[in-house]
Amino acid sequence: METHGERSLWLRQALGEPEPDAGRGFEGHAQADVCIIGGGFTGLWTALELKRRAPETEVILVEADLCGAGASGRNGGFALTWWAHLEHLVSLCGPEAAVALAQRAEQAVRSIGAFCAERGIDDAFTMNGWVWAATNPAQVGAWERTLALLDRLDAHPYRALTRDELTALTGSDQHLDGMLEPVSAAVQPARLARELLRAVREAGVQVHERSQVQAIEHGPRTRVVLEHGAVTAEQVVLAVNAWAARIPEIGAGLVVVASDIIATEAVPERLADAGIRTGVCISDGRRLVNYYHATAEGRIVFGKGGGTLAYNHRITASFDHPGRREAGIRSQLLRTYPSLWDVPIAAGWSGPIDYSLSGLPFFVRLTQAPAVIACAGFSGDGVGPSRLAGEILAELVADGGTAGLPQALRSVPRRPMPPEPIRYLGGRLVRSAIARKELSEDLGRRPRAADRLLAALDPTGYEYKGPKGAAGPVTPGS
Numbered sequence: 001m002e003t004h005g006e007r008s009l010w011l012r013q014a015l016g017e018p019e020p021d022a023g024r025g026f027e028g029h030a031q032a033d034v035c036i037i038g039g040g041f042t043g044l045w046t047a048l049e050l051k052r053r054a055p056e057t058e059v060i061l062v063e064a065d066l067c068g069a070g071a072s073g074r075n076g077g078f079a080l081t082w083w084a085h086l087e088h089l090v091s092l093c094g095p096e097a098a099v100a101l102a103q104r105a106e107q108a109v110r111s112i113g114a115f116c117a118e119r120g121i122d123d124a125f126t127m128n129g130w131v132w133a134a135t136n137p138a139q140v141g142a143w144e145r146t147l148a149l150l151d152r153l154d155a156h157p158y159r160a161l162t163r164d165e166l167t168a169l170t171g172s173d174q175h176l177d178g179m180l181e182p183v184s185a186a187v188q189p190a191r192l193a194r195e196l197l198r199a200v201r202e203a204g205v206q207v208h209e210r211s212q213v214q215a216i217e218h219g220p221r222t223r224v225v226l227e228h229g230a231v232t233a234e235q236v237v238l239a240v241n242a243w244a245a246r247i248p249e250i251g252a253g254l255v256v257v258a259s260d261i262i263a264t265e266a267v268p269e270r271l272a273d274a275g276i277r278t279g280v281c282i283s284d285g286r287r288l289v290n291y292y293h294a295t296a297e298g299r300i301v302f303g304k305g306g307g308t309l310a311y312n313h314r315i316t317a318s319f320d321h322p323g324r325r326e327a328g329i330r331s332q333l334l335r336t337y338p339s340l341w342d343v344p345i346a347a348g349w350s351g352p353i354d355y356s357l358s359g360l361p362f363f364v365r366l367t368q369a370p371a372v373i374a375c376a377g378f379s380g381d382g383v384g385p386s387r388l389a390g391e392i393l394a395e396l397v398a399d400g401g402t403a404g405l406p407q408a409l410r411s412v413p414r415r416p417m418p419p420e421p422i423r424y425l426g427g428r429l430v431r432s433a434i435a436r437k438e439l440s441e442d443l444g445r446r447p448r449a450a451d452r453l454l455a456a457l458d459p460t461g462y463e464y465k466g467p468k469g470a471a472g473p474v475t476p477g478s
């Protein structure tokens with residue numbers, strides 16, 4: 001993987017102009033207790049947690065580009081919990097483990113807030129909650145099954161909103177119905193990633209940016225081979241997100257799809273005039289989810305899931321920018337906030353989502369190289385959960401056990417998938433059908449039967465069907 005072609009607005013803001021000199025990358029040979037591959041949230045939280053548990057652990061982290069240049073510096077900035085995934089967690093792990101994991105994921109969001117406060121970047125974290133909204137009649141009630149399950153398990157993370165409350169909270173009367181989850185935050189993700197990098201370095205971790213791993217050689221000690229040298233380590237953590245899909249064993253459980261984002265110019269007075277509050281995260285209930293929030297500086301950042309599909313798990317330059325999708329995303333933005341019709345779009349960017357076939361991340365030791373622990377599959381919902389993943393990975397490295405994880409999260413999810421090019425072509429067909437179905441729903445028309453049938457074949461979504469055929473928990477990047 002080369003340097004990512006386009007930087008997100010978040011990353012440009014966090015890096016400043018010109019970008020800091022990241023040096024020439026790793027050169028030579030080094031030994032460490034643990035080598036972490038990937039400098040996104042997962043790798044950085046893992047490094048910090050390893051050092052917190054045992055400061056003497058020698059940790060080297062290598063990142064192909066700059067830390068935060070992957071999904072961690074490009075996302076929608078929603079730090080969410082796993083309560084919306086409860087139904088799914090229960091089906092994989094049983095009710096007790098599911099609730100425990102969801103509670104840990106909620107704690108992860110609070111811990112990110114504590115980190116930002118400790119490190120003096122509190123303005124990069126605003127906990128004004130997440131609104132799970134319906135923006136057309138077909139989406140109304142998408143949360144009902146989750147709510148019923150929560151009730152049975154005596155957990156109450158959501159509050160139902162009246163239509164007036166919804167309008168006041170979101171600044172848009174396009175939301176027909178919705179739930180509020182107060183423990184969810186809007187973050188400036190690239191600032192969080194770059195601050196994590198500083199914290200990790202201060203903790204004594206050697207971080208080498210612009211250091212792309214070429215191969216991992218398994219032996220009595222594992223060799224991580226880079227362009228100009230190698231790191232030999234007792235254990236290796238592979239935290240490369242969607243890029244891990246190229247490893248067949250991991251890729252078997254993943255579908256890689258882009259999510260696309262646009263950001264308006266900063267117009268704080270226009271947002272104030274329109275009654276749009278900052279820092280409230282909103283997603284709607286469509287499969288090609290719309291997710292948006294107003295930032296503290298007065299921009300609307302509006303994202304949409306279901307962009308470019310990876311052929312054979314390859315992440316190409318088309319994963320860096322929405323391209324022709326930008327106009328469609330802008331029209332969704334204007335449908336939500338029509339009064340902003342004349343506000344220019346200042347930036348657009350994209351990134352790959354590591355959809356897992358189970359909808360949740362998995363933590364596995366590679367069969368051929370058990371000293372390598374890989375984590376992938378955040379499925380567009382990794383900002384908050386990657387904090388928890390860091391704890392889990394550090395525990396797996398330190399104790400070598402199961403970190404108390406249910407088996408379902410310790411194996412690659414499997415489902416029969418056709419080979420390429422059928423998978424790619426089929427995926428495009430399904431995605432187009434979902435788009436047509438959701439357009440019909442927006443227009444108040446009944447989707448065509450063929451589109452409904454094709455849409456139901458979505459391998460990353462069909463277990464989530466809520467009542468009335470609406471997709472269930474679809475959170476930011478998904």
Ligand SMILES: Cc1cc2nc3c(=O)[nH]c(=O)nc-3n(C[C@H](O)[C@H](O)[C@H](O)COP(=O)(O)OP(=O)(O)OC[C@H]3O[C@@H](n4cnc5c(N)ncnc54)[C@H](O)[C@@H]3O)c2cc1C
Pocket residue numbers: 001037038039040041042043062063064065066067068069070071072073074075076077078079080211212213214239240241242243259260261303349350351352353378379380381382383384385386476477
């Ligand atoms: C457009 C978009 C919107 C999203 N919105 C949200 C959201 O609002 N909320 C949410 O919770 N989640 C969201 N997500 C998902 C979230 O960003 C990710 O789940 C999370 O950041 C994953 O972090 P990570 O560290 O696992 O991956 P990454 O941040 O992608 O880090 C992986 C790193 O590995 C590096 N790498 C890859 N290959 C190599 C190699 N060979 N050698 C060395 N390094 C390598 C990459 O350069 C990258 O920096 C979104 C994702 C995208 C793309």
